[in-house]
Amino acid sequence: HNNFSLGTEDGLNLxxxxxxxxxxxxxxxxxxxxxxxxxxxxxxxxLMRMSIASPGxxxxxxAMEAPPAIMSTYLGKSLTSYLEAFKxxxxxxxYVEKKSFVHMGLDSIAPFAVPAEDRNRTS
Numbered sequence: 001h002n003n004f005s006l007g008t009e010d011g012l013n014l015x016x017x018x019x020x021x022x023x024x025x026x027x028x029x030x031x032x033x034x035x036x037x038x039x040x041x042x043x044x045x046x047l048m049r050m051s052i053a054s055p056g057x058x059x060x061x062x063a064m065e066a067p068p069a070i071m072s073t074y075l076g077k078s079l080t081s082y083l084e085a086f087k088x089x090x091x092x093x094x095y096v097e098k099k100s101f102v103h104m105g106l107d108s109i110a111p112f113a114v115p116a117e118d119r120n121r122t123s
Contacts, residue, residue, distance in 0.1 A: 006037070017095030027094035031086040038073055038083075045071035 006014040012023050015037075020030040041048065049071055075083070078098045085092045099113040 006033075017097065021094040027092075028086075030095050031083055031092070034075075034079075034083060035087070038075075041071060041073050 008014070013019055014030075014033050017030040020033065021027045079095070082092055082095050097115060099115065101111045101113055103111045
């Protein structure tokens, strides 16, 4: 799989909602960029697929790790819900990534925060 990011020459990560809102002063910039990227992946997945196709990559994906030739965009439940509400015209405000806490059940290890979304996906 290929993961990618989009950013500006000034270091703005266009996939980082809080950073987008802070830099642009506009809490609608992030969902608009995300909608454009999702639409582009949907409309031009074939071109993206061709750009990463190689015998080694196709063998690795098709034979070892995942089905080949599949383009997907996994956003996670929280971000998907946020973007769906934005699409319906609801006032969603700035996107704030949710956190969950891992409790190991040991007094010697304090609970720690992790992103609520599943980041380990082939998408």
